[in-house]
Each structure stands twice: as structure tokens, then as C-alpha cells.
Amino acid sequence: xxxxxxxxxxxxxxxxxxxxxxxxxxxxxxxxxxxxxxxxxxxxxxxxxxxxxxxxxxxxxxxxxxxxxxxxxxxxxxxxxxxxxxxxx
Numbered sequence: 001x002x003x004x005x006x007x008x009x010x011x012x013x014x015x016x017x018x019x020x021x022x023x024x025x026x027x028x029x030x031x032x033x034x035x036x037x038x039x040x041x042x043x044x045x046x047x048x049x050x051x052x053x054x055x056x057x058x059x060x061x062x063x064x065x066x067x068x069x070x071x072x073x074x075x076x077x078x079x080x081x082x083x084x085x086x087x088x089x
Contacts (some may be wrong), residue, residue: 019072021062022049022089023079028058034084035062038075057086 025031027049035046044064051058062079066072079088 013069015068015071016065018063019066021076021079022059023062023085024057024059024087024089025085027084028056028060030061030084031058034082035060035078038078038082039064 023031023035025034032046034043042060042064047061047063049061060065064075066075076088079085
């Protein structure tokens, strides 16, 4: 079980499940390449989410099947560590 926030609510995830990461970067092409770097040939769906008012940042939704909590966390950490990615939610 994972704790969603500081309240007493807990979220129970049943694996495998589809998970969505919101990924933010300065440039769309760099973001797309970063996701290819991390996921290699793993099947995923990438869709545009938003662009900042100034156009400095772009965000995309990355949907893919995660097999367990370790898999989900590993992908999150790998995305977060990539130099082209500013933030992962």
C-alpha cells in the first residue's frame, strides 16, 4: 500500500496497471528523445498536455503499463534523472 498524502487515506494499486507520468521539459523534441532514452522499445503512449504561457516549458503525458511498484518507481527515477527533463509528476 502507498500513502497518497498525509491524511489517513491510502491508495491500493493492483499491478500490472496503466500509469500516467506528467513529464515537463524545455523542448518537446528533447522530451521525446529523453523518453526514448529511458524506455527504449517499451510500449507507451505520449500525448501533449500543456505549454507554459511564456512557451519556456512543455508538458506531456506518458502512459504505459507498469508491472509492479519497483517498475513504476524505477521509471519515475530514471525520467527524473534525465538531463533534458525538468520535472516528473
